């Protein structure tokens with residue numbers, strides 16, 4: 001067993017779709033990003049890569065590379081799982097926290113767990129997504145950014 005940790009944040013701007021954990025969330029603001037800016041999946045990718053000491057998302061999918069423009073982060077997650085598999089590992093369970101002031105994410109958590117479970121090939125029961133706010137504190141609390149933290153446990157095949 002090995003453990004990995006990941007973090008991501010994106011500035012929120014008008015005119016971008018808000019996608020978190022692969023789920024589209026109705027919002028007037030969305031992440032400024034080269035890809036679709038799914039901060040939860042980005043944190044998760046870094047946690048999975050970190051567990052296997054395979055580098056980080058910026059090295060593997062550089063924002064300077066045009067092939068990743070507006071790409072679904074679920075595709076990046078699939079490629080990450082391929083790298084894990086080549087290295088001889090598979091994910092066992094995930095814990096995560098998403099911090100967003102508005103809209104409230106509670107109603108979407110179950111859908112995120114199901115989507116991530118499908119992508120990771122593990123039951124939703126092994127995937128935790130916790131939604132928090134910063135109660136108005138700091139830039140994220142003022143609704144200027146979304147943040148996500150993730151921990152992943154992986155097992156050698």
Ligand code: MG
Nearest residue numbers: 008009039042
């Ligand atoms: Mg990101």
